[in-house]
C-alpha cells in the first residue's frame with residue numbers, strides 16, 4: 385500500500401545571486417480594463433465555515449475551512465469531513481498511485497491530508513516519505529511533480545522518488561515543470577525540465593511578497609513587492625509596472641488566464657504584456673487570493689468564499705469550456721498550440737475550440753487520423769476525458 389520511497393538529498397550549488405538590473409522589458413507594456421463578475425460554481429451552499437484554502441481542477445472543488453473540508457463535484461456537495469478545522473495550504477496534485485489527481489490540504493501543524501472524492505480526509509504525509517507535522521505548503525509544478533515546502537527544505541516527489549533541496553522558501557508557485565518561491569530578499573526558481581537535472585536560480589528582490597507564473601505565453605515568472613510587479617528575463621527581474629502611490633499590492637495568484645494581482649479592493653489580471661484592471665469593486669479587501677486553472681480567482685479568508693472570473697462573451701458554453709477544458713489545455717496542449725506555437729494552430733481560446741468541435745472529437749476521443757496530444761506528450765486522465773466528452777455533448 386505504502387510506496388517505498390528513495391529519498392535523495394539534492395545538493396544545492398552555491399550560485400551567485402543575480403541582481404536586479406535597471407533594464408526595461410523589451411516588449412511594450414499596456415494597461416487596460418477587464419470586466420469581472422462573481423462566478424456561481426456551486427448548487428449546494430459552502431458549509432466549511434470560514435475558508436482558508438481551496439483547490440480546484442475541472443469540475444472538482446476542495447474547500448478547506450474552520451468547520452471542515454468539503455468536496456464538491458460539478459457544484460454539488462458530495463461530503464464534508466469535520467475532523468480537521470484549520471488549514472494553511474491546498475493544491476490539486478498528481479496522485480501517487482494512479483494516473484489521477486489528489487486534492488491535498490495542509491494543516492497548520494504540518495500534516496498533509498488527501499480529501500477523497502467521498503469527502504473523507506486521509507493523512508498522507510508518510511506516503512511522501514515525510515515526517516508527520518513537517519509540511520508547510522504544497523503545490524504541483526507539473527502533472528507529474530508535487531512540491532512540499534518544509535521548514536528548511538523543499539521536497540519534490542516525482543512519483544518514484546522524493547528529492548530534498550536544502551532551500552528555505554515560502555509562497556510556492558508552480559507551472560509547466562517550474563517551481564518558484566521566495567525567502568527574505570530572494571526569489572528562488574527551480575526548473576525541472578532540464579535533462580541534466582533541476583536547475584536552481586536565485587534572484588534578489590528586496591521586499592518580495594509573492595511570486596506566480598504567467599502561463600498565457602511563454603511561461604514567465606512574475607514577482608511582486610508591495611508597490612511593483614517584476615518579470616524574470618534571462619536571469620534578471622525586470623520591473624514591469626509600478627503601482628500608484630496609494631495602491632498596495634497584497635498578493636499574486638497563477639491561473640489559467642494569467643496572474644491575478646490583488647490590490648486592496650481591486651483585482652487585476654496580468655497576462656503577457658498587459659495588465660487589466662478589474663471593473664468589479666470588491667466590498668472587502670481581497671485577503672488571500674488563490675488562482676484556478678479555469679482562469680478564475682478565489683478570494684479566501686473572508687466571511688464568505690468568493691470566486692471571480694472574467695465576464696464571458698459566449699455564456700454558459702464558454703464557462704464550461706474554461707472549467708472543463710482550459711486546465712487540460714494548459715497541461716497538455718500549450719506546448720504546441722499557444723498563439724505563435726510550433727503547430728501554427730492557436731487553440732488557446734474558446735472560439736478556436738467552438739469552431740472545431742467535430743475535429744476535437746476526432747482527435748481527442750476517436751484518435752483519428754492521429755491522437756492529440758501526440759502520444760509522446762502524454763494522455764488525458766479519465767477526469768479530463770470525461771470533461772471533454774461533457775463539453776462536446778453539451779453543444780448548443
Ligand code: HEC
Nearest residue numbers: 713716717719720721727729740743744747756757758761
Ligand atoms: C507536440 C506538439 C503538440 C501538442 C502537445 C498538441 N498538438 Fe495538436 N497539433 C500539433 C500539430 C503539429 C498539428 C498539425 C498537424 C496535425 O493536424 O496533426 C496539430 C493539430 C491539432 C488539431 C487539428 C487542428 C486543425 O485545425 O486542423 C487539433 C484539433 C489539435 N491539434 C488538438 C490538440 C489538443 C486538444 C491538444 C492537447 C490535448 C494538442 N493538440 C496537443 C501538435 C501538437
